[in-house]
Amino acid sequence: MFVACVGAAATAAPRHAATDGGSAATRSPGKPTAPLAIEFALAAEPAPGALLEISIEVTAPNDVTGLALDARADDGAALLVAAQVPVVGKRGAWTVTVVPLAAATSYLNVTVQGTLGTATQTRAVAIPVRAGGGAAAAAAVRATEAGGSKQAAQARNAARAAAAAKDAGERVVLLPAVETTGGAPK
Amino acid sequence: MQLALVFLCAAGCGGGGDGDDVAGGSFTGGPPAPAQPGSGSGVTLSGKVTFDLVPSVPGFGLDYASTTKKPARGVPVELRSGATVLATTVTDASGNYSFSAAPNLDVSLRVRAEMVRTGAPSWDFRVLDNTNGDALYALAGTQFNTGTADSTRDLNAPSGWGGAGYTGPRSAAPFAILDVIYDSVQLVLGAQPATSFPALRLYWSPSNRPAVGANGPDPEAGEIGTSFFANVPQAGAAIFLLGAANDDTDEYDRHVIAHEWGHYLETMFSRSDSIGGPHALGDQLDMRVAFGEGWGNAFSAMATARSIYSDSSGAGQRDAFTFDLEGPAFPGFVNPAPGWYSEESIQELLYDLFDSGIDASGDHSAVDDVALGFGPIFAVLSGRQRTSVALTSAFPFLSGLRSDFPAQAAAIDALAAAQGIAKSSDGYGNAETSFGRQETGDFHSVYSQLAVNGPPVNVCSLDSFKSGATGSTNKLASRRFLKLNVQNAGAHTFTARAVDPIGGTADPDMVLHRAGPIATSEAAPSAQCSSAAPSQCSETFTQTLSAGEYVLEVYEWSNTNTAGDPSPPIGRTCFDVTVTSP
Numbered sequence: 180m181f182v183a184c185v186g187a188a189a190t191a192a193p194r195h196a197a198t199d200g201g202s203a204a205t206r207s208p209g210k211p212t213a214p215l216a217i218e219f220a221l222a223a224e225p226a227p228g229a230l231l232e233i234s235i236e237v238t239a240p241n242d243v244t245g246l247a248l249d250a251r252a253d254d255g256a257a258l259l260v261a262a263q264v265p266v267v268g269k270r271g272a273w274t275v276t277v278v279p280l281a282a283a284t285s286y287l288n289v290t291v292q293g294t295l296g297t298a299t300q301t302r303a304v305a306i307p308v309r310a311g312g313g314a315a316a317a318a319a320v321r322a323t324e325a326g327g328s329k330q331a332a333q334a335r336n337a338a339r340a341a342a343a344a345k346d347a348g349e350r351v352v353l354l355p356a357v358e359t360t361g362g363a364p365k
Numbered sequence: 366m367q368l369a370l371v372f373l374c375a376a377g378c379g380g381g382g383d384g385d386d387v388a389g390g391s392f393t394g395g396p397p398a399p400a401q402p403g404s405g406s407g408v409t410l411s412g413k414v415t416f417d418l419v420p421s422v423p424g425f426g427l428d429y430a431s432t433t434k435k436p437a438r439g440v441p442v443e444l445r446s447g448a449t450v451l452a453t454t455v456t457d458a459s460g461n462y463s464f465s466a467a468p469n470l471d472v473s474l475r476v477r478a479e480m481v482r483t484g485a486p487s488w489d490f491r492v493l494d495n496t497n498g499d500a501l502y503a504l505a506g507t508q509f510n511t512g513t514a515d516s517t518r519d520l521n522a523p524s525g526w527g528g529a530g531y532t533g534p535r536s537a538a539p540f541a542i543l544d545v546i547y548d549s550v551q552l553v554l555g556a557q558p559a560t561s562f563p564a565l566r567l568y569w570s571p572s573n574r575p576a577v578g579a580n581g582p583d584p585e586a587g588e589i590g591t592s593f594f595a596n597v598p599q600a601g602a603a604i605f606l607l608g609a610a611n612d613d614t615d616e617y618d619r620h621v622i623a624h625e626w627g628h629y630l631e632t633m634f635s636r637s638d639s640i641g642g643p644h645a646l647g648d649q650l651d652m653r654v655a656f657g658e659g660w661g662n663a664f665s666a667m668a669t670a671r672s673i674y675s676d677s678s679g680a681g682q683r684d685a686f687t688f689d690l691e692g693p694a695f696p697g698f699v700n701p702a703p704g705w706y707s708e709e710s711i712q713e714l715l716y717d718l719f720d721s722g723i724d725a726s727g728d729h730s731a732v733d734d735v736a737l738g739f740g741p742i743f744a745v746l747s748g749r750q751r752t753s754v755a756l757t758s759a760f761p762f763l764s765g766l767r768s769d770f771p772a773q774a775a776a777i778d779a780l781a782a783a784q785g786i787a788k789s790s791d792g793y794g795n796a797e798t799s800f801g802r803q804e805t806g807d808f809h810s811v812y813s814q815l816a817v818n819g820p821p822v823n824v825c826s827l828d829s830f831k832s833g834a835t836g837s838t839n840k841l842a843s844r845r846f847l848k849l850n851v852q853n854a855g856a857h858t859f860t861a862r863a864v865d866p867i868g869g870t871a872d873p874d875m876v877l878h879r880a881g882p883i884a885t886s887e888a889a890p891s892a893q894c895s896s897a898a899p900s901q902c903s904e905t906f907t908q909t910l911s912a913g914e915y916v917l918e919v920y921e922w923s924n925t926n927t928a929g930d931p932s933p934p935i936g937r938t939c940f941d942v943t944v945t946s947p
Contacts, residue, residue, distance in 0.1 A: 240833035296698030350500035354536035
């Protein structure tokens with residue numbers, strides 16, 4: 180079982196003895212979020228072509244009503260979402276069944292909504308599905324993503340950056356502009 | 366902290382160079398004088414740089430149909446001949462630039478996604494791609510010939526939106542981010558015109574998504590978890606921003622950017638003792654977290670001149686998380702636990718102190734007739750709050766504000782009272798009477814008084830205020846505070862010893878503060894420590910101190926963990942705390 184909790188990273192205090200001075204390093208808790216905590220667990224290690232159940236549980240105060248979940252593949256060519264089923268008798272719990280289509284990292288984009296007062300609030304997370312073996316799969320996708328459709332824009336930027344580095348001696352991502360020309364300014 | 370250090374080094378310590386600084390340039394005034402690339406008579410090349418601004422609509426998300434072209438202000442424009450930079454100028458407040466160029470020369474324009482200025486004031490803000498070797502974003506024009514007559518050439522950074530999704534490079538994103546920084550800087554300069562802003566790197570990528578791996582965030586892969594600010598010695602200050610389409614993008618969520626920039630401002634010019642951790646509106650938080658997050662939210666409204674916070678997400682960026690700084694935060698829902706531990710209370714209080722609006726009836730802040738503007742608030746934050754021995758919270762801030770503006774003290778106190786915060790005569794909340802929604806006999810003061818060589822002081826670390834959404838770790842009363850006055854300099858020994866029957870093995874830990882942490886003691890409990898022998902569960906450390914005031918933070922370590930941690934919170938755990946000196 181692979182379990183992860185979104186929104187709680189970097190909170191456990193490290194164990195160490197007394198020290199002079201506190202660390203000057205700081206990190207904000209992150210941007211404000213709706214009162215919706217999202218936890219997920221993968222039923223097995225992801226493998227290309229194999230069904231994979233992902234349990235998603237949303238924790239929210241009782242004041243939050245109408246919990247709803249939307250799960251979609253970030254890249255339909257890399258991940259197939261086969262089913263999304265609420266867990267009977269359990270508030271804010273769903274089972275999403277996916278199929279990794281390649282030995283690479285793909286993402287399940289999850290959006291959760293709930294109503295607080297009279298307004299609907301939303302929180303989004305991305306669940307990484309690393310098919311084909313943990314770090315190796317992650318490295319593989321990074322090595323090959325330049326040719327993937329999902330990262331086409333990034334690949335273009337990377338190619339431009341490489342070219343620019345030769346020109347100017349610094350790494351630059353060149354972005355295209357829409358240019359409008361005219362005659363002498365009035 | 367260890368994670369943060371690794372994170373920042375992975376993102377910010379490697380990669381390419383920083384590029385050339387662009388000196389001078391003003392955010393205000395008329396069109397810039399033509400930059401001179403060389404000698405001799407030439408032609409004038411001028412124009413305007415704009416970017417597509419997609420509005421983030423509260424309750425709706427991004428409204429692409431209402432996209433407007435907004436001037437890219439205060440950004441450097443390069444006139445280039447191949448790889449050679451012939452001249453550089455900085456766009457004015459309308460996005461205008463102007464060069465005097467040699468005639469009949471093949472050139473191109475490049476707009477760097479940065480704002481850099483030396484002198485007074487000064488700043489250094491750059492937008493980089495953490496998934497591409499920390500490369501600087503730049504808007505690139507095509508090659509053209511300057512000809513023999515003056516000409517204009519406008520450059521627009523498009524959003525890349527194709528009607529149903531992103532179909533092209535998102536050129537506008539870095540400039541949309543800088544536009545919020547521009548407004549934020551202007552707000553500060555209006556109060557303190559010669560401000561020197563420390564360097565800040567803003568990391569954004571279309572691959573930055575709200576995901577983390579088993580080993581934590583991986584910025585090179587774009588798995589940053591969320592948008593956040595971090596400051597690490599040697600690595601510097603950084604803001605990471607989400608950019609993953611159809612999940613969570615933040616380049617057009619101006620409040621999100623301003624919120625994180627508010628943390629940068631607080632860290633660099635004031636002081637934040639916030640311990641971080643998950644939080645949501647409605648939580649009863651450690652007061653340091655409540656103030657820091659309330660400040661970030663309030664600043665986002667001040668800088669954007671919009672009191673309604675909006676953060677888009679979801680498929681097509683068509684969903685949103687929205688709340689109103691004027692309060693109540695969520696329509697139809699009243700804050701169930703207002704007070705000094707509520708970020709919702711803090712954000713409403715700070716924004717009401719700032720704004721000139723009279724809130725709607727039925728709101729907590731119907732008494733709002735204070736309109737201090739930004740200057741006085743920033744003066745207290747960068748003055749009394751920064752040097753306060755008391756931990757950063759509403760109390761030293763309000764105490765400082767009252768001292769600076771005695772004529773408005775009654776109105777300030779009324780605003781605080783509307784948020785359930787009592788008027789205290791010091792920065793320690795000595796008159797506070799509200800201690801959370803859950804009644805507990807173990808928690809009845811913000812600080813306890815500790816005397817050197819005095820009797821033990823009993824304080825209890827609680828897990829009573831854990832949140833239904835964000836759990837434990839950083840909630841009210843999990844960490845307790847004691848103040849002490851050291852009369853004689855020298856070695857002082859602090860001890861926290863468990864005294865009450867407890868639900869598990871106690872593990873007391875301590876942090877000593879004096880306008881920032883000066884000593885941390887987080888040793889593991891001894892082998893003799895058990896729930897049956899709580900007196901064996903103790904923590905001791907010795908520190909040489911000079912005379913003056915200090916704050917000691919004491920907590921049961923497990924109460925700062927999550928429920929899913931191998932050492933989950935054990936709940937109410939009381940300690941006898943002493944400090945001795947020969």
